[in-house]
Amino acid sequence: MRLPFDALTELLGPALLVILVGALATTASASNEGYFLNALVSVSVVVAIYVFVGISGVLSFGQISFVAVGAFAAGVMSVPVESKKGVLTSIFPFLRDHSVGNVPSLLLAAALGGAFAFLVGMPLMRLSGLAAGIATFAVLEITHNVLREWDKIGPGATTLALVPETTGALQATLGALVAIVVAFLYQRSRRGRLLRASREDPAVARSVGVNIHLERLLAFTLSGALAGFAGGLYVHLLGSITTEQVYLELTFLTLAMLVIGGLTSLWGAVIGALAVSGLDSFLSRAEQSGVHVVYTFNLWEGTRLVFLAAIMALVLIVRPSGLTGGREFRLRRIPWRGRWAGASPKPPG
């Protein structure tokens, strides 16, 4: 694969931005660091969703199932063996008597997420449009129901606690970078281009021999693996997790991040995740410590959500193609100066 300068900027833009956020996290105070780490983990989740939804153009509400599987796999397998007997009483003995370290738990999360996505995707990738959206949503419901009620594979409806909090600034940044690099390599590859072609015009793509079912299944599996990996990062960030934290709200929030950033570009996924996380952090700071936006709202609980939802709706109404217009990061040549200057591309219209 040739990587001309233009292609490299497509990678360097998102990567440098993520490194910058990671660097900011190390300089932030202990109470603020969490916001930056959360934003970085959001980037991994949204990039994972982008790999399937953005490139294939098929809406999926199911990618958070793979985040959930990854989070609980990494979580359950990295609680220290000596504490497991007390915390996870009804779990299968095999799971109870074994634990793994931080990096193996992340790899396990990615492997399980990918395997689950492959199994689910084999039948479901025949669908498109709303039917695909609803079928993947059904997967989310089933995953949540089983994780919540079957206490032999995890904590069931209780909180999974005592997970080592290994996702610091370094791991969050590296994790987001891994997701971005994988997504970049995939979308520049032959397979990624075939899938993109099928998004733009399924009939023409099929007529030149693209096997849409296969291409979608590959992307769905890759997206599932990245989502599982992001779930692992997430559980190691939180230290404790319930099934509700990787369910509907996270699904809607991460999809909103992707659409707000710009559905069809990696740059959009990264920008959307960082912009919405940043806004959310700013609003919760404003709510807690009295940085009044409008002073009366400060007294009530839940105003953060009012503003967050209103601003998200407003952005979508004003810029339906997203903040980046769905285009990749580019350095544009300014002809009269004859050198390169950084600029994010203008949206169409």
Added chain:
Amino acid sequence: MSVLASIDLNTLGDAFGLGAIYALMAVGIGLVFGVLRLVNFAYGQLIMAGAYTLAYTTSWPVTASIVACFAVVVALSLAMDRLVFRPLRSSSPAVMLVTTFAVSFLLQAVALIIDLRDGTLGEVASAVAPLNQAITVGGVDIRKVTFVAVGVALGALVALALVLARTTIGLHTRAAASDFRTARLLGVRANRVIGFAVVVSGLLAGAVAVLLTVQNPFVQPAFALEDTIVVLVGVVVGGIDRLWTATLGGFAIGFVSVLVNAALPTDQTIFLPSVVYALVIVVLLLRPAGLFAWGRRAAMERV
């Protein structure tokens, strides 16, 4: 068969009751989808607003309370169309859907603020609660609301069918639903048709608000959220491209959920969502354009 033995008349009554309510919601969602091609995720929050209105007007006469509920829901429905749907008319389906997520969260957050003014979460809408009493029919206790729900659903559907079949606005709506651009070229006024669909869908949401608060008078910001999600699934499973298949889909998912719940062993009912959604996946794989969509359309969605 033990599965059939566990389904008695009581369960059938509940199944018809829930199916009827879901059918009404399905019409409300399907009608707006027909003219706008927009899946309104925030439909449940219209119902929630109606339920809160019923709760806050509990001291009023029942009729006044119900009228207020309808007024609030229709006004909110129109406002939603004007402020959100209209600017989004030319956007992609994904953008429209995600925007209605945001609207849904916005309305829930606002409801939470209003609700928490008295320091406790949730309000009780008790004015219409007497409908929840049971009456005995042939030795079986069936709740009055079941009859009301089935009656309201049938009445509303027949009335809507007549309006769609016999009136000018109904004709225009059907034309717009099958091909909006051509309908506009032939003189159908877009805003009138959309306004009609939005008002009717609001009226249906009002009716559903009344029926749901009878069964569950405890109103909180997430009221009707889960029902809306289930109905959205049912609408797509039934076939969202046509109003009647969408309605049947809504009815079917309510009806089947109650029956599956009764058929599952008691200690397994926690897995009810898994069973229902597994059925959903099977149906979607076999009939991607919708369970009730027959003919050439049925094969179209398949890759």
